[in-house]
Amino acid sequence: MRKLNLALLAGLTVLFATSCGTGDQPKDTAMKNTITIQEANQRVEDYAERARAAFPVSAELRLQSQFKDSPCDDPTDNGPKGRLVASRGYQVMGPSVDQFPQQFEAIQAWWGQNGFAVSTDSARGADRTVAAENKADGFTMSLRSNNVGQLYLNTSSPCVWRNGTPESAN
Template identity: 45%
Template sequence: MSCFAAVLMSTACGSGAQPTITADQANLQVEDYSLKAREALPAEARYTLFSSEQRGDCSDPSDHGAKNRVLASRDYRIEGLAKDNFPRYFDALRAWWQNHNFRVLDNNPPNEYLWVENNADGFRMALQANSAGGLFLTSTSPCVWSNGTPIPET
């Protein structure tokens, strides 16, 4: 798992022992958001899966949440886009996200990092650029129970 995904994971996890969607549903939604967000970027963009978590650990004690939860995440490297146009891509994705019920959580530094959360379901996404010209799209679920219901504590 990338450090970037680990940051998203540690902050995307909610607390409590309430029922959730299943891990399979979380994986489907993560992939769906990843695919749909691409609508905002030029057609010539190429996406390579950089890292993936099907049932990543989400028992981070720092979130004060229940143990034994999991999360789904995908990190895609975006290639084929000119570094000089990165600000335009950030603007396009910001607009797309805001038009699809996401709110901005962090945009610092501008045109290098943009992190959003869906208002309805807590899924988070981010666009990140680096000085080497890399561009990455990440989608992460909130913490969920594998089968949708809390695991009884023994």
């Protein structure tokens, strides 16, 4: 159980580390309208469901974490406080550990066909994380394996305003 908790914690760390963008957003664009947090939640789920096509037909995405309106106060994106982020974490059930390398190749191919660009690819033993960002809308996804033979798919929105408009403009 301790290993599972550590694995989930590591996954959430990756999820939040990639959830609020790349840090290159100018301050003047941060006060612009965004999609709503409701739309962000729907898109997070849609991306995960669409990405499921990269895995074997028998694979199952089992929801492990769900954050529907977490604060997005990441100072590295130069944006204002008050925005929110939506994210989901799924354990990918089905593929065996010896199939993990093919799963990483498959998800990267899917990302490439769907507007995502790989931003991180790191490995330490059996632990590997590959993350990507959709340059058109700022959503991020990551695939992570761990040393206890688990595979996780994480999806996050960029920072958005609850109702799509900056709080100070309401």
